[in-house]
Each structure stands twice: as C-alpha cells, then as structure tokens.
Amino acid sequence: MEFAERWIQLVMMGVKTVSYSVLVNGHRFQTFTPSRGIRQGDPLSPYLILLCAEGLSAYTAKAVEEKRLHGLQVNRGAPVITYLFFADDSIFFARATQEECLALKNILHAYELEYGQMVNFHKWEVSFSANVKPHSKLITSGTLQMQPVEKHQKYLGLVTEVGRDKKDLFAGLKERIRQKLKGWKEKSMSVAAR
Known part of the structure; x- marks a missing residue:
C-alpha cells in the first residue's frame, strides 16, 4: 500500500x-x-489498526493473486476466504503444504518490517480439516513452528464448530444476550415505570 x-x-x-x-x-x-x-x-488507535489490517490484507491478496495462497472455499460457487480479522486477532486459511506455510510466514515477516508491528508467534495455533493426512499435519506444524490444536473450544466467547444441535450449543449465548437486554431495559426505564 x-x-x-x-x-x-x-x-x-x-x-x-x-x-x-x-x-x-x-x-x-x-x-x-x-x-x-x-x-x-x-481515539486515533482504531484507525491505525485499520490501516495496518488493510496493509496485511493487501499482502495476502497479492499472495492469492500470485497463487502462493489458496484459502478456503465452503462450496464451489462461494468466494475464497483467506483470512478473517477480528480487532487485533487474525485467522488465516491455507492449504496444509510447506509452500503455503512459507508464503504465510513471508507475508507476516514483510508486514512486520513494513508496519513496525511484531507478530507474536507464541500465541499462534494451527488446526486442520478432517481430510488432512497426519504426515501433512506434521510438515505444516513443523514449518510454522507450532503445535497443532485438535479443536478450538471458543473464540471471542463463541463456539468455533457448530454441528446439528444448535439449540444447546447457543443456549449460553442466548442467555447472556437476554441478561444484557434486561439490564439495558431496566436502565432505560424511569423509577416510576419499574
């Protein structure tokens, strides 16, 4: 950029x-x-974070354009997802190959040099889809220098995997929202209305 x-x-x-x-x-x-x-x-901080995220996005888009990263596609007609940004967290999607891992590391290294931010690789985790062979998991996690995680429990307070039984899975979230709304409603009511 x-x-x-x-x-x-x-x-x-x-x-x-x-x-x-x-x-x-x-x-x-x-x-x-x-x-x-x-x-x-x-007040300037969120805007600077957005600028940095835009730079990281541009590096990633260039790698996809050059076919160094391939991302994730949920079905044939869907767009390819190579990353998701949440505040100061990032999730990247790539094939479980040494080449794509090196491409991802190169993107992050270039980002560190350009934007003066350090990526904390100690906080990194890698997880794999069910169809990745054990040998590929070993090579990928070795290249990224991190331990594989079988299943992420929660991210930003939300479950990371959703199966068929969504009712029980989201009951806690639904209750938290209900309590928040109740608190807001009580705060907005006058004393006489209570």
Missing part, C-alpha cells in the same frame, strides 16, 4: 505530538509525552 507523503506526515504528526496530563484530587499536573507513542485507548 502506498500513501501520499503529505498524508503520512499528517498521521505521524497526530501520533508523535500526543501529550497527557493527570488529574489528582482535582489538580492538574504537568503534561508529559509518552515514550511509546499513542496508548491503546487513544
């Missing part, structure tokens, strides 16, 4: 000119500049 130099300067000015002050017992202390750029709760 290429941005105009002036635009980059404006964004960096927003990042580098951040300063904070602290209120203690109603008294404001002297402002200070953070040594590590903006903090996570900064």
